[in-house]
Amino acid sequence: MSRKPSGPPTRYGWNTPVTAPGPDGSSLLRRVREVIAEPLAYLEEVWAAHGDVIQFPIPKPATYLVSSPSGARDVLVNLNRDMGKRTVQYTSLSLVTGEGLLTADTQAWKPRRRMLQPAFHHDMVSLVSGHVTTALAHLDQKWAALTVDGPALVDIDQEMMSLALEITGKTLFGVDLSGEAQELTDATIDALHGVIDKAQSLLPIPMFVPTPKHLRMKRAIKRLNRAVDAIVDLRRQDLIHPDAPIRDMLDVLLDPDVDTPLTQQQVRDEIATFIVAGHETVASALTWSWHLLGAYPAEARALQADPSRAARVFDEALRLFPPAWVITRRVLQDVEIEGHVIPKNAMVIVSPWLVHRHPDVWSDPLTFQPDRFADGAPQLGYIPFGAGPRLCIGRDMARLEATQIVAHLSQAWNIEPVHSGEVVIEASVTLRPASGLVMRISPRG
Ligand code: HEM
16 A cells, blocks of 8 residues: 555545545554544644645545635535545444434435524523523532632543533423433443444454444443433323423424434434533533633733633634534535545545644634624635534534633633643544643632
């Protein structure tokens, strides 16, 4: 598979043609552990070395990385009809979420999106605001107790994870995550981590082989299914009045008045999808918002003086630390992107981490400048929520929730860095600080 000294190869085994520049096979094989341990550094390196459209030396499926803002738009928007979701990323995720909205391929996806869209309409989104207020009141109480004797240290990553989880629970089930709901979320998160573990293992062992990791993941999925059944059964007994207002996502999923009500399996898949897609993503972006504000004290002061800056702070944190740091697609028929033919069946990777650092759109891309978003986000080169028809259905909800949290906490608390220097990023389901992020909190006088 390595390049011959006489010139670049024209095929990578199995008749996979080479249609774009990229790293050679032997260097990728030699560095596979490093690539798994530090994927962001590797992506940056190959981008710098080979440009905006790269082909990896992988024969099946042919695998490309597209990083120009216009190329990313081609993949997600213009060529959307030629792009499916049967990729390694989404197939592994579907071990947990089944055929939920995030992983469903086009045929199954279209009617489901139409059905679920109302759940994310304005009224529902504003319902979330009340849950955020309650969850923030709980956090204020907890932090007040911690700081009675002066400033306290907290792992802001853990704090944001629990805050987001409480809000997710209320939004989905209208309840605190206690009892069945707590069990359901724990099982989903366990199963998800099993999937990530599996994706990162060097030997792809099929699921039917009973390794300890596979058994643990299967047990978590069983627990998830049992917990969903318990919650759904309870709610069905609740005899929802046909005219009763929608209280939470579960009401929407169980709505009997739609043309084709969801089956129990479909309800389960969507619940798991919402937990997976809506919890850690928001928490991760909040954690990095506090990290960036800590590193740029003038921005923190500006936010304290004017909490309406919270939205642009959050948008800029999503630019520098996009929780969904890779988005993948399966090419359904030959397409051309930035002058390169990308063949049918290839996998295309778009990394918001790279696109958000592209000098064509972003000046001084590595610095934190919330005012870039003073007039909203640019059309090209900003894709923290994806783009096109598969745009994140929870985008408005996530932005509303996060903006409210950043505005409130920056008014009520000083949240300051403890360690200077680089924070090691773990790129897994989302981007998280590898060893948590300890910050000092004290009430604002
Ligand atoms: C900061 C928070 C969030 C980020 C960064 C984020 C990011 C994304 C991205 C990049 C996609 C597109 C994936 C692709 O094109 O392959 C997506 C889709 C999706 N997201 Fe989010 N998301 C966030 C919050 C949420 C929330 C709060 C929910 C639900 C409660 C949610 C539910 C979904 C679903 C169901 C999809 C699939 C939509 C479809 O294909 O029709 N997300 N998200």
